[in-house]
Amino acid sequence: MINDLLELPVYIQVLLATGYIGHSVANQGFRDGEHKDELLHSILIYGMVGLMVFYSMLSFWSGSLVVSALVAISASWIFGVLENYRAQMVL
Numbered sequence: 001m002i003n004d005l006l007e008l009p010v011y012i013q014v015l016l017a018t019g020y021i022g023h024s025v026a027n028q029g030f031r032d033g034e035h036k037d038e039l040l041h042s043i044l045i046y047g048m049v050g051l052m053v054f055y056s057m058l059s060f061w062s063g064s065l066v067v068s069a070l071v072a073i074s075a076s077w078i079f080g081v082l083e084n085y086r087a088q089m090v091l
Contacts, residue, residue: 011051014069018050018076019043025080026087050076 005013023042027034054072061067 010065011054014054014072015047015051016043017047017069018054018072019045019047021073022046022049022076022080022083025077026083028084046076046080049079 005016020043023039023046026046027042050072053075054068057068057071058065
């Protein structure tokens with residue numbers, strides 16, 4: 001299973017990893033009754049944020065995959081924290 005995921009292109013790996021991290025942080029405490037389609041859409045939204053940051057940093061850091069991935073994960077995490085804060089303020 002893990003070998004199949006590691007054989008995927010880098011952009012799909014970044015999309016899934018950053019999307020899941022952003023979704024996990026943003027929906028912390030709000031997962032009761034969550035549907036699978038909501039999970040998928042949330043992962044895609046946060047993953048797109050991470051993917052945009054990844055490719056921006058990839059050109060900025062001259063092709064360093066590790067640094068670009070770490071910055072993309074951080075950006076997705078921050079985006080998730082801000083969304084969680086906003087959701088708590090609405091309640």
